[in-house]
Amino acid sequence: MTTxxxxxxxxxxxxxxxxxxxxxxxxxxxxxxxxxxxxxxxILLALIIGxxxxxxxxxxxxxxxxxxxxxxxxxxxxxxxxxxxxxADLFRGAIFDPSAFQAWINGTGTWRAAFTPISETLxxxxxxxxxxxxVAIAFRGGxxxxxxxxxxxxxxxxxxxxxxxxxxxAGLNLLVALLCGALGGALWGFLxxxxxxxxxxxxxxxxxxxxxxxxxxxxxxILQDGVQDPNRSDAISRTIDASAQLPALPAPLRVHLGIxxxxxVTAGVAWLINRSSFGFELxxxxxxxxxxxxxxxxxxxxxxxxxVIAGALAGLGGATQVLGTADKLTTQVAGNIGFDxLLVALLxxxxxxxxxxxxxxxxxxxxxxxxxxxxxxxxxELVTVLQALIVIFIxxxxxVKAIFQLRAARAARLGASMAKGW
Amino acid sequence: MANDHxxxxxxxxxxxxxxxxxxxxxxxxxxxxxGLLQPDEGEIVLDGVAKTFRxxxxxxxxxxxxxxxxxxxxxxxxxxxxxxxxxxxxxxxxLGILDRRRIRRDVVETSKKYGLPVDPDALVEDLPVGAxxxxxxxxxxxxxxxxxxxxxxxxxxxxxxxxELLAVMRSLAESGKSxxxxxxxxxxxxxxxxxxxxxxxxxxVGTAAPDxxxxxxxxxxxxxxxxxEVSKGPAEPGREVLKIRGLxxxxxxxxxxxxGVDLVVRAGEVLGIAGVQGNGQTELVEAVVGLRAIRAxxxxxxxxxxxxxxxxxxxxxxxxxxxxxxxxxxxxxxxxxxxxLVLDMYDRxxxxxxxxxxxxxxxxxxxxxxxxxxxxxxxxxxxxxxLSGGNQQKVVVAREMSRPLRLMIASQPTRxxxxxxxxxxxxxxxxxxxxxxxxxxxxxxxxxxVALADRLAVMYRGRILATVSPDLxxxxxxxxxxxxxxxxxxxxxxxxxx
Numbered sequence: 001m002t003t004x005x006x007x008x009x010x011x012x013x014x015x016x017x018x019x020x021x022x023x024x025x026x027x028x029x030x031x032x033x034x035x036x037x038x039x040x041x042x043i044l045l046a047l048i049i050g051x052x053x054x055x056x057x058x059x060x061x062x063x064x065x066x067x068x069x070x071x072x073x074x075x076x077x078x079x080x081x082x083x084x085x086x087x088a089d090l091f092r093g094a095i096f097d098p099s100a101f102q103a104w105i106n107g108t109g110t111w112r113a114a115f116t117p118i119s120e121t122l123x124x125x126x127x128x129x130x131x132x133x134x135v136a137i138a139f140r141g142g143x144x145x146x147x148x149x150x151x152x153x154x155x156x157x158x159x160x161x162x163x164x165x166x167x168x169x170a171g172l173n174l175l176v177a178l179l180c181g182a183l184g185g186a187l188w189g190f191l192x193x194x195x196x197x198x199x200x201x202x203x204x205x206x207x208x209x210x211x212x213x214x215x216x217x218x219x220x221x222i223l224q225d226g227v228q229d230p231n232r233s234d235a236i237s238r239t240i241d242a243s244a245q246l247p248a249l250p251a252p253l254r255v256h257l258g259i260x261x262x263x264x265v266t267a268g269v270a271w272l273i274n275r276s277s278f279g280f281e282l283x284x285x286x287x288x289x290x291x292x293x294x295x296x297x298x299x300x301x302x303x304x305x306x307x308v309i310a311g312a313l314a315g316l317g318g319a320t321q322v323l324g325t326a327d328k329l330t331t332q333v334a335g336n337i338g339f340d341x342l343l344v345a346l347l348x349x350x351x352x353x354x355x356x357x358x359x360x361x362x363x364x365x366x367x368x369x370x371x372x373x374x375x376x377x378x379x380x381e382l383v384t385v386l387q388a389l390i391v392i393f394i395x396x397x398x399x400v401k402a403i404f405q406l407r408a409a410r411a412a413r414l415g416a417s418m419a420k421g422w
Numbered sequence: 423m424a425n426d427h428x429x430x431x432x433x434x435x436x437x438x439x440x441x442x443x444x445x446x447x448x449x450x451x452x453x454x455x456x457g458l459l460q461p462d463e464g465e466i467v468l469d470g471v472a473k474t475f476r477x478x479x480x481x482x483x484x485x486x487x488x489x490x491x492x493x494x495x496x497x498x499x500x501x502x503x504x505x506x507x508x509x510x511x512x513x514x515x516x517l518g519i520l521d522r523r524r525i526r527r528d529v530v531e532t533s534k535k536y537g538l539p540v541d542p543d544a545l546v547e548d549l550p551v552g553a554x555x556x557x558x559x560x561x562x563x564x565x566x567x568x569x570x571x572x573x574x575x576x577x578x579x580x581x582x583x584x585x586e587l588l589a590v591m592r593s594l595a596e597s598g599k600s601x602x603x604x605x606x607x608x609x610x611x612x613x614x615x616x617x618x619x620x621x622x623x624x625x626x627v628g629t630a631a632p633d634x635x636x637x638x639x640x641x642x643x644x645x646x647x648x649x650x651e652v653s654k655g656p657a658e659p660g661r662e663v664l665k666i667r668g669l670x671x672x673x674x675x676x677x678x679x680x681x682g683v684d685l686v687v688r689a690g691e692v693l694g695i696a697g698v699q700g701n702g703q704t705e706l707v708e709a710v711v712g713l714r715a716i717r718a719x720x721x722x723x724x725x726x727x728x729x730x731x732x733x734x735x736x737x738x739x740x741x742x743x744x745x746x747x748x749x750x751x752x753x754x755x756x757x758x759x760x761x762x763l764v765l766d767m768y769d770r771x772x773x774x775x776x777x778x779x780x781x782x783x784x785x786x787x788x789x790x791x792x793x794x795x796x797x798x799x800x801x802x803x804x805x806x807x808x809l810s811g812g813n814q815q816k817v818v819v820a821r822e823m824s825r826p827l828r829l830m831i832a833s834q835p836t837r838x839x840x841x842x843x844x845x846x847x848x849x850x851x852x853x854x855x856x857x858x859x860x861x862x863x864x865x866x867x868x869x870x871x872v873a874l875a876d877r878l879a880v881m882y883r884g885r886i887l888a889t890v891s892p893d894l895x896x897x898x899x900x901x902x903x904x905x906x907x908x909x910x911x912x913x914x915x916x917x918x919x920x
Contacts, residue, residue: 276778277769284765287756294713294743294751295766296734 035349038400042393043361045400050386051083054378058082085376093371094121094364112253117367119255123325125363126255127152129262130317131341132348132355133269134185138310139350140273141282141302142289147192147207148314149338150214151185155318157218158184160237160329161227163244163322170243177244178319185315186308188214193307197300203307211338219331229328237329246324258320263356265316270352272309282306314338343391362387425450426624427464432569437591437601439615441608442643447624448604449491452571455602456488457481468569482509487562488571493554497547501540502529505561532564536597538590551700552583559590569600576610580698581868581900588614606643608636640841654852657876660689661724663860664710664829669719671702671709679705681884682719687829687860692851694875694892698903699866702884704746707833707864711743712736723829737766742822742854746833746864748811752818755807759799760788762806763821787824795820796846812843819847823854830854833864848874868899 055061061082064075092098097117103109131148138145145151159181168176192206221227222235229236248256273279284292285302293299318334326333344362348354369383393400400406425447432438442448453459455466457475465472468484475481478488495504506525513521529542538556546554555575562570572591576584591601591614605611611618611632618630620642628642664687671680679702687693695703708714710721712733721728728736737743745751753762764773764784772783788802797816799809806814815836822830832851836844851874855861865871871878872892879889880902887902 275781277774277776280761280768280774280779284754284757288750288754290747290751291754291765293733294711294745296732296737298732298734 037406038397039347039394041400041404041406042390045393045403046386046389047087049389050382051087053382053385054083054086055079057378057382082376086372086378086382089372089375090365090368092368093117094368112250115249115253117371119249119253120367120370121360121364122259123254123256123363124366125360126258126262126324127317127321127337128340128344128359128362129259129266129356130320131314131337132344132359133266133341133352134189134310134313134317135341135345136348136350136352136355137269137273137282137313138306139345140286141306142286143193143196143303143306143310144204145189145207145307145310145314146204146342147188147210147311147338148317148341149334149336150207150211151188151311151314152318152321152338152341153211153214153218153334154188155181155185155315156322156329156334157214157221157318158315159319160240160322160333163240164238164328165226167241168243173241173244174246174323177240177323178316181315181319181323182312183315185318186312188315189307189309189311190304193304193311196307197303215331218329218333222329222331227329235331239328240323244323245327246320248324254325256324258324261320262359265313266352266356269313273352278302278305314341317341340387343387346391347394425454425461428621428624428626430619430626432600432602433617434568434600435595435598436616437595437603437614439611439618440602440604440621441611441618441639442606442621448621449573450624451621452488452573452602452604455481456486456571479508482565482567485566485568486571487565487567487569489555489558489562489573489575491574491577493558495546495554495557497545499546500542501544501546501549501557502526502542504546504557505529505542505564507561509565528564529560533560536560536563536590537593538563551578551698552580552586555579555587556590563594567599569602570594571602571604573604574606575603576605576607577866578699580904581896582904584610608639611639612636643841652848652852652873655856657691657855659691659876660858662686663689663724664862665720665722665725666710667720669706669709669721670717671705671714672717673705678717679884680709683881683884683886685879685886687862689828689860690855690858691876692855692861692863692874694871694878695862695864695881696868696871696878696899696903697866697881701881703864703866703881704833705884706881707743707746707831707862710736710831710862711741734766738770740826740828742825742827742830742859744815744818744822744830744832744835746837748815748818748838753806753814756805758803759792759797759806759809759817760784760802762817763788763791763802763824765821767821767825791820791824795850810840810843812839815839815847816843819850823850827854827859830859830861831864832861834866835863836865836867836870868896868903872896872899 061075061078064078068075094117097114100109100113100116104111104114131152134148134151135145159177162180163173163177166173166176188210192201192203192210195201195206196203219235222237227237229238246256246258246261248254271279273283281292281297281302284295284297285299289299292302317337321335321337322329322333340362344358345355347361348356348358365383365387369380372378372382373380428447428451430438430440430451440448440451450459454461455475457478457480460476466475467473468486473480473484475484481488496507499507502522502525505528506520510520510525513519526542529540532538533540538560540553540556540560546557549557555578559570559572575587579587588610591603595601595616603611603615612634615632618632618634618639619626620628620630620639622643630639630642664685666683666685669680669683670678673679681702683702683706685693695706697703705714709716710728712728712731712735716729723739723741726739731739749755754765757765761768761784764787768774768779768784769776772780773787774780774784785802791797792799792802795816797809797820798813806817809817815838819835830851835847835851839847848870851861851863863871863874865874875892877889878892878894878899879886880899881887882903882905887905887907890899890902
C-alpha cells in the first residue's frame with residue numbers, strides 16, 4: 001500500500017474535519033494543485049519567461065543593461081515599455097482593441113474593425129478545435145492519435161476536391177464538401193485503427209507514417225490535371241466554389257461558420273464520451289482494456305471505431321480550414337493544425353470543453369502574435385515559444401507545484417475520506 | 423498512510439510472524455526495512471545502532487535480506503547468475519569479467535551449508551515455483567544476512583512445499599538468523615512462529631504467543647469475531663448446467679495449460695476447483711467465458727454450445743463471472759462505483775441501449791446495489807479505486823449477481839479481501855447456489871474451496887486428478903494438489919514445470 005495521502009495524526013482530526021466544509025475546501029483548493037490552478041499558473045509562468053525572451057531579443061533594450069549599475073532606471077523602464085507594449089498588442093490583437101472600439105462609437109471607424117481581433121482569434125481557433133477533439137477522444141480511449149495532421153490533410157483534400165469538382169447546388173455543396181472532409185479523415189484514421197485492432201501495430205508509428213503519406217499525397221495531387229489551377233504553373237489548386245465555402249462575416253472579418261460548427265461538435269463529442277454507450281466502452285477500454293474485455297466489450301472493435309471517429313474529427317478540422325479560411329489547396333494549406341491539435345488536447349486535459357477553450361487560447365495567441373509582430377517587431381516565433389512553454393508547464397505539473405508551493409488537492413478526500421480503509 | 427507508528431522488535435534466532443490482512447501494511451513496513459521505501463517518522467535500530475536505508479543496497483550491506491512475494495529473478499538466467507546478480511564477482515577491476523567459477527562455488531557452498539538444494543546451472547524459468555523460492559532464499563543467504571524477510575512466501579506453494587519451507591525457516595533460525603515471516607495464514611503462523619505481531623490498518627494491534635487460538639488471532643486481525651466456517655445447508659443438485667468434455671486450452675505463451683478436462687456443474691451445487699495456482703485453473707475459467715480460444719473439446723451450458731461465442735453473449739446467456747484478478751479484470755479503477763456496477767450491462771435496458779446510456783437508471787440501480795450488498799462507499803459516484811479491496815470485490819459480486827444466472831463462476835473470489843467481506847461474499851455465493859444456480863468456485867486457498875464446495879475437483883498440470891468430497895482429510899487433498907494420486911509415487915519437486 002504505497003499511498004502518499006497524508007493522514008493527520010488522530011488528535012488533529014476534528015479540526016481537520018471542520019475545515020473540510022464546502023467553503024473551506026473551496027478556498028483550500030483554490031491554491032492547491034487542481035487542474036485549473038495549474039493551467040492558469042502555467043500560462044502565467046510562460047508569459048514571465050516570454051517577457052525575459054522579449055527583452056533579451058531586443059538589442060536596444062539590451063544595450064541599456066550594459067550600464068545597469070549606473071542607471072538601473074533606464075534598463076527597467078525600457079524593459080517594462082517593451083514588455084507591456086508587446087503583451088498589450090497580444091491582447092489587442094486577440095481580444096479587444098479599445099481604440100478601434102472607440103472609433104466605432106465615435107463614428108470614425110467601422111464595427112468590423114472593432115471586432116477584427118476576436119474574429120481573427122476564432123478563425124485560427126476553429127480548425128484547432130476539431131483536431132484537438134480528435135486527439136482528445138482518441139486519448140480517452142487509450143490511443144495516441146499522432147495522425148491528426150495526416151487526417152486533417154486528407155480532410156482538406158477530399159473537402160476541397162468535393163468543393164470545386166462536384167458543382168452541386170448551394171447548401172448541398174457545402175454539406176457534401178464537409179461530409180467528404182470527415183470521410184477522408186475517417187479513412188485515414190480507420191487504417192491505423194484496423195492495424196491496431198487486427199495486428200497490434202502501435203498507432204503512434206502507423207499514424208506518424210500516414211502523416212508523411214498524406215502530406216506527400218497532397219503535394220503530388222495538387223499538380224495533377226483537374227486539380228491544379230489551369231492558369232497557374234505552381235502548386236495551387238482550383239478555387240473552391242463559393243457555394244461550398246463556409247459562410248463568413250463580411251470582409252475584413254474572416255470568422256466563418258466553422259467556429260459555430262466547432263462548438264456544436266464539441267457538445268456532440270462531450271455527449272458521445274459521457275452519455276453514449278460507445279463512450280462508456282471507449283472510456284472503459286481507455287483506462288482498463290482487460291476489464292472491458294472481461295465485461296464482454298470488444299476492445300478491437302472499440303479501437304477501430306474510435307480511430308474512425310478521431311480521424312473524422314481531424315478531417316473536419318482540415319475541411320474547416322480549407323472551406324473557411326483558405327479557398328484552395330496549397331501544399332501548406334493545413335499548416336500545423338494537426339500537430340497543434342495534440343498540444344491543444346493536452347492543454348485541455350483531453351476533455352471536450354477544455355479542448356475548445358484551449359483551442360481558443362491558441363487562436364488568440366496566434367492572432368495577437370500577428371499584431372505584436374507588425375507593431376513592436378517581435379517575431380511571431382515568440383508566440384510559438386509561449387505556446388510551447390505553456391504546454392511544458394502543463395505537462396510537468398510537479399514543476400508548477402514546486403514553483404508556487406501549491407498544496408496537494410484535497411478534493412478527492414471529500415468522497416474518499418469515508419470509504420478509505422482496507 | 424499505510425503504517426501509523428508501528429513498533430516491532432525482532433530478536434536474534436527467532437521466527438517472528440507478522441500477521442495481518444491484505445493491505446494492513448505488512449509489506450509497506452518491510453519495504454521500509456529493506457530500503458525500498460523511506461519512513462516519514464521513526465527509526466530502524468539494528469544491533470543497537472540507528473540506521474537509515476536509502477536503498478536495498480544499504481539494507482543488504484547491513485545484513486538484511488528479503489524474499490519478495492513476487493520473485494525478483496531473471497527467468498532466462500541460470501540459478502548461479504541470478505544469485506550473483508547485484509553483487510557480481512568479477513576479476514580485473516570494475517569492468518572485469520564475471521568469475522563464474524567462484525560464483526558457482528559460492529552457490530554450492532551456501533546451499534550445502536543451509537541444506538537448501540539448488541542446481542546452480544539450471545535456468546530459473548525451468549524450475550518449479552518452490553525451487554525458485556529456494557533460489558531467492560539462497561540468494562539472500564549468500565549476502566551474509568542476519569535478518570531474512572519472507573513476504574507471503576507460502577502463497578504459491580503446495581501444502582507439502584509449505585512444510586518444507588517451514589522446516590528450512592526453523593533450521594535457519596536455529597543457526598542464529600532472525601526471520602520475519604509475513605503472512606495472513608493463521609495455521610502457518612501457529613506452526614512456526616516464536617512470536618506473532620498482528621497489524622491492522624497500519625497499526626500494531628497486539629503481540630501474541632504462538633499458542634493463541636486461531637479464532638483469537640483472526641479476531642485480532644479484523645478487530646471483531648468472525649466465523650471462518652461457511653454455514654450452508656446440504657446442496658440439492660439439479661440438472662447438469664455446465665458440461666465440459668475433453669477441453670484443451672493454451673496459455674498466453676502457447677503452452678498447453680488445460681489438457682483434457684471433463685467437468686459437470688449441476689444446478690444448485692457448488693463445484694470447487696482446488697489446486698496450486700498456475701495449474702490451468704485460470705485458463706479453464708477464461709475458456710468458459712470466451713476470453714480464451716479453445717483448442718479442442720466441448721463446452722455447453724444447458725446443451726447450448728459455447729464455443730466461438732463472444733464473451734458478451736456468454737455473459738448474457740446467464741453466466742456470472744468474478745475474475746481472479748480484480749484490479750485488472752474485475753473493475754475499472756477510474757470509473758465510479760455506479761459505472762462499475764453496469765460494466766457488462768450498460769447497453770441493455772434499463773441502463774441504456776446500444777446508442778445511449780440512461781444515467782438515471784444507472785444511478786438508481788447503483789443506490790440499491792450499494793445498500794443491498796453493503797458496499798461501503800461515500801457515494802455511488804466515487805471512483806471505485808477509493809474503495810477498499812473488499813468493497814471493490816463486493817462491487818464485482820453485486821454486478822455479477824444482479825441478473826438472472828444459470829452459471830456463476832467465481833475465481834479467487836476473496837483474494838485480497840478483508841475477513842469481514844469474505845464472510846459476506848461467501849454467503850452471497852451460497853445464496854446464489856440455493857437459488858438454483860450452478861456455481862463454479864476456483865481458489866488457491868484450500869480452506870476457501872473446502873468451505874464452499876459441495877464437490878471438490880483437484881486440478882494439477884491442466885488435468886482434473888480427482889473429484890472428491892470436501893470432507894476428505896486435508897492431507898489427502900494436499901497430496902492430490904501436489905499431483906500425487908493414490909497409486910503413484912510422489913514426483914520429485916525438482917522436476918521442471920513447463
